[in-house]
Amino acid sequence: MKAKLIEIVDENPTVKTLIFEIDQKISYEPGQFIMFVFPQGEKTIRRAYSISSWKKQPTNQVSITLNHVPDGEFSTILFNSKINEEFEINGPHGKFKLNNSDKPAIFIAAGTGITPLMSMIESLEHKEREMTLIYSVKTENDIIFKEKINRLSKNRLRFIPTLTQENIEGWKNGRIDQELISESISHPVEVYICGMPEFVKSVKEHLISFKMDEKDIHTEQW
Known part of the structure; x- marks a missing residue:
C-alpha cells in the first residue's frame, strides 16, 4: 500500500505525529501497528510504528507518532x-x-509508549467503559497528545501524570511504583502497559505484587 503524508503535528520539540492517506481503506484494531518498508539496494528494511489514533473503520487514514532518534536512520527519514x-x-x-x-x-x-494506548483511549471515548491513564514523563513539556488528553480528561478519562524531572504542585513525582499503583487502581481491572522493556517489566512486577491476575495484564514494548 502507498501512504501519502498529508499532515504533521508537532507534539513537543522532539515528537511528531504524522498523518497519512492510504491508497485503499483498511480496518485496524486499537493497539495495532503498521509496517513501513524501506528499499535499501538489494535489501528491504521494515520498521513497525504503532497506529496512534482511532478512526471510524474502515478508513484510508492512519497516524503514527515518533520521536527524533539522531542515530536512527529510518526514524530520521520519517x-x-x-x-x-x-x-x-x-x-x-x-x-x-x-x-x-x-x-x-x-x-x-x-514517553512514546503512549502511542498505541491513545488509539485505545480514543476508541472508548463514546463508550461507558471507565478508563484511567497513568503517564510517566520527565517534564510537563514532554507530554505527548496534551490537547487530546486535556479534552478527554474533562469528560471520560481519569488522567494521572507523574513527572521524573520536574515538580508541579498537585502532580505526582517520580517513577511509577507500588505506592502509585495501589493509590490509583482497584480490582477488578484490565491493564495495558507500553514503553521500554525495563519500564514494562517493572510495572508488570508491581501489578503482580498487587495481586493482579496476569491474564488481565497486556503489554507492548520496544
Whole structure:
C-alpha cells in the first residue's frame, strides 16, 4: 500500500505525529501497528510504528507518532519527511489489542509508549467503559497528545501524570511504583502497559505484587 503524508503535528520539540492517506481503506484494531518498508539496494528494511489514533473503520487514514532518534536512520527519514511524500506500508499487524470487556481499563505508559494506548483511549471515548491513564514523563513539556488528553480528561478519562524531572504542585513525582499503583487502581481491572522493556517489566512486577491476575495484564514494548 502507498501512504501519502498529508499532515504533521508537532507534539513537543522532539515528537511528531504524522498523518497519512492510504491508497485503499483498511480496518485496524486499537493497539495495532503498521509496517513501513524501506528499499535499501538489494535489501528491504521494515520498521513497525504503532497506529496512534482511532478512526471510524474502515478508513484510508492512519497516524503514527515518533520521536527524533539522531542515530536512527529510518526514524530520521520519517521525522524529516515533508507533506505529500509517499511511503510503502503494510498491515495492520499486532496482537496488542483492546479487549472487549466491562472491566475498567487502566493504561500505563512512559514517553512514546503512549502511542498505541491513545488509539485505545480514543476508541472508548463514546463508550461507558471507565478508563484511567497513568503517564510517566520527565517534564510537563514532554507530554505527548496534551490537547487530546486535556479534552478527554474533562469528560471520560481519569488522567494521572507523574513527572521524573520536574515538580508541579498537585502532580505526582517520580517513577511509577507500588505506592502509585495501589493509590490509583482497584480490582477488578484490565491493564495495558507500553514503553521500554525495563519500564514494562517493572510495572508488570508491581501489578503482580498487587495481586493482579496476569491474564488481565497486556503489554507492548520496544
